[in-house]
Amino acid sequence: MxxxxxxxxxxxxxxxxxxxxxxxxxxxxxxxxxxxxxxxxxxxxxxxxxxxxxxxxxxxxxxxxxxxxxxxxxxxxxxxxxxxxxxxxxxxxxxxxxxxxxxxxxxxAIPNAPLDAVPDGADEHDNVPYEPVPHPDASGSALVMPAIRDYAFAPKQHFEIGEALGQMDFEAGAKLSGARFVVLKNRLARLERAIGQFFIDTHTEEHGYMEVAPPVLVKDEAMFGTAQLPKFRDDQFMAGTPEITDAYRRAITSALHGLSDASKGDTFPLATVKAVAEAITNNIDASAVDKRRWLIPTAEVPLTNLVAQSILSEEELPLRFTALTPCFRAEAGAAGRDTRGMIRQHQFNKVEMVSIVTPENALAEQERMLACAIAVLKKLGLPHRVVTLCTGDMGFASARTFDIEVWLPGQNAYREISSVSTCSDFQARRMNARYRPKESKNTRFLHTLNGSGVAVGRALVAILENYQNEDGSVTVPEVLVPYMGGLAKIENN
Structure with missing residues (x-):
């Protein structure tokens, strides 16, 4: 705001x-x-x-x-x-x-203002390579960048590897929940759990983040505070009681009855659809809205909202939170993209990092957060690169975003695995989150930052592709072997 x-x-x-x-x-x-x-x-x-x-x-x-x-x-x-x-x-x-x-x-409905340092551009093709600086607070960020491996065979994509192992089942996912869901089994299920535990342990034990176990269902106010609502409503999953479903059904029926006969065919003009949406919003029962909850698209939502409607003292800052949660995204704008595999799922696990800081420390905190995300990838031995997103590719609430892209040999391409953003006071104004500077009676708005530390599902994808062997097995990265009970290789047996 x-x-x-x-x-x-x-x-x-x-x-x-x-x-x-x-x-x-x-x-x-x-x-x-x-x-x-x-x-x-x-x-x-x-x-x-x-x-x-x-x-x-x-x-x-x-x-x-x-x-x-x-x-x-x-x-x-x-x-x-x-x-x-x-x-x-x-x-x-x-x-x-x-x-x-x-x-x-x-x-x-107005997006955040990009910082002057953000490159101008129209889309992802105008993003600019960025050379991060290792940070002393981010254990592992100074490790050497893992090299892209040379293969003596044609590397496969993750879903080919997982299905051949008999431990990645998209048909079962579709049977249970529809498209863009997967069922992981046996050792791949354990590997996913191991990855998440490794990430959360590293950030809490080595990077100074406080672990939080937040709700994954939140109110409208929380989604508004971090700017998922109202603009990105169609990208979210809503949950509620049967009474809420009935209330929406009544509101929709009422709205449709108000349309002219000419608009009651199988298709509706855009203006008619907007009119129906507005009528539903205006006529929905207030008690139903109060009971409505949203499935979080990222733990950024509950973690950042921990300071909503608060006035902190400067001595309490910085606050650094991390959480391993399931995340839910409707992927409304992703029709036809990444339809195979685990790159773009409706449900996935992710470790999120959130920092709450003073305005003066925000840019340095973004560099620190970026280094923390890089550190876990280096420890996993995953080749990656960092880009600064251009103005046309930035998120709605972001003032500047760094994307970390991991190398996927099966796709022969880099794919995003983490975004690290500073949102200036944009979210804090929406949630009225302030602090009182030392020796001052006045308050100022906090600055909020968020970053993936990192996406567990995409890390699983990257490990399967980068650690695949010609016989179809997958070597477990050394740092994950203890989390796998000593298992060093995943095979079809």
Whole structure:
């Protein structure tokens, strides 16, 4: 969420931020103009409301004085004035609140401003290689980068290896849950568990993160705070009681009944679909909304929201949290992409790192977090590279993002395995998370950072492809052997 005061004082700053992210300049300027109009309407409403309320209070006192002085005519005039004020005040208050709601809605849909150091670009092809610096707090980050292995055979993709081992079953996953699910069995199931345990142990024992076991079902407010809602609603999975399902069914039925007969065919114009969606949102039972929960797309959501609606002392900072959780993503925008294998699943496990810091320490913390993610990959012996995402490839809440891409010999390509982002005060404003600097009575918004430390499923993919053998077996990375009960090789037996 952007600071409306900043937009008021530097409107071209937001115009520039939006154009760097790919919005047409005329569209960006129109949006900023709309924000300023709403802001002025809200502010003038507040001033007018305060003036009228003060006048109502004063006039009410004058009525008694006029009656006591026998000035009946004046008393009647004052009473008429107070009566009119009692009518005018609610109307002004309603208009002010309407402007405030509309302003909040527009601000909630605007992405974060990229830092000046972020390269401009349209998409992933414009990302820029980045050379990370080893960090003393990240044990293992100074290890030598693992070399890409030469194979005496044509390397296979992970799903070919896993299916040949008889321990990666996509058909069973589809039978149970549909597309983009998998059932891991036997030693591959243990390997996935081992990877997650290795990651969480490294970050807690060597990198100074506090382990947290958060809920994987969260309220609307938590999803709004980290900016998954409202813009990315279609990418999420919603969960709730049967009463919620019934409430949505009633709202949908009501909305559809309100459509014209011409729009009741098998297909609906986009405007009609939007109208239905709006009607559902407006008519859904409030009690159902209160019971609604969202499956987390990443532990970033609950971990970051641990400081929501809080005022911390500077002495408490930095806060560093990590969690190993299942994550759930609808992958609404990924139709046709990575349809085979475990690269893009609806459910996957991931170790997340979240840092809560002062503004002055945010950029250094991002480098530290990046080093922590790199460290576990180096310990696993997985070749990788780092890129800085360009403005067109950044996430909605990010001010700058580093992606770590792991080498997959079966695909002959690098694929993302971790994203490390600083979000400046963008999320903190949405969740009202602040701190009080030393020797200050005023508060400031915190800066939040998040990063994968790393995605367990994709690490499993990378291990299968990088450690595959010609006979179809997979060598277990040395650091994982203790987690596998001493097993050094996974074979089909």
């Amino acid at each position: 952007h600071d409306i005061k900043w937009i008021r004082e530097e409107p071209q700053g937001l115009v520039r931020a939006l154009t760097r992210r790919g919005t047409a300049e005329t569209e960006a300027q129109a949006l900023v103009d709309s924000l300023l109009v709403l802001d002025e309407r809200r502010r003038s409403g507040i001033v007018k409301l305060e003036e009228l309320q003060a006048r109502r209070n004063a006039a009410s006192k004058e009525i008694g004085a006029a009656k006591k002085a026998g000035e009946n005519g004046r008393a009647e005039a004052l009473m008429a004035e107070v009566g009119k004020l009692k009518t005018d005040i609610p109307a002004i208050e309603e208009d002010m609140k309407a402007a405030e709601t509309e302003l909040h809605g527009l601000l909630a």
